[in-house]
Amino acid sequence: MKTDKRTIRRTPLILTAFFLLLLLTGINLGEPTRVLEQAKSICLACIGIG
Template sequence: MASERKKGRGQIRKAPFILLTVSTLLWIVGAASGEPSRVLEQAWQVCLSCIGIG
């Protein structure tokens, strides 16, 4: 009963923090390998095939 009451008040869930940490690490690894410049390179051009033209 005590644990149920504690659950009702709320317990910190670990899953979102783990997911947040893993995602941040992935982003850092990707950024360190220079991916953002590749993303920018794509995003600065009109991708005609992306929008169904050409």
């Protein structure tokens, strides 16, 4: 009987863990508050005015 030798790919899991760490670092530094402040206001440059 054949056995399935497929193994789990680790690269995406390592990358996900790395970016999760970045995300948590950002949260720890309070970056979401700054992002929220920006996202709540109209970016005049983005819409071609400022």
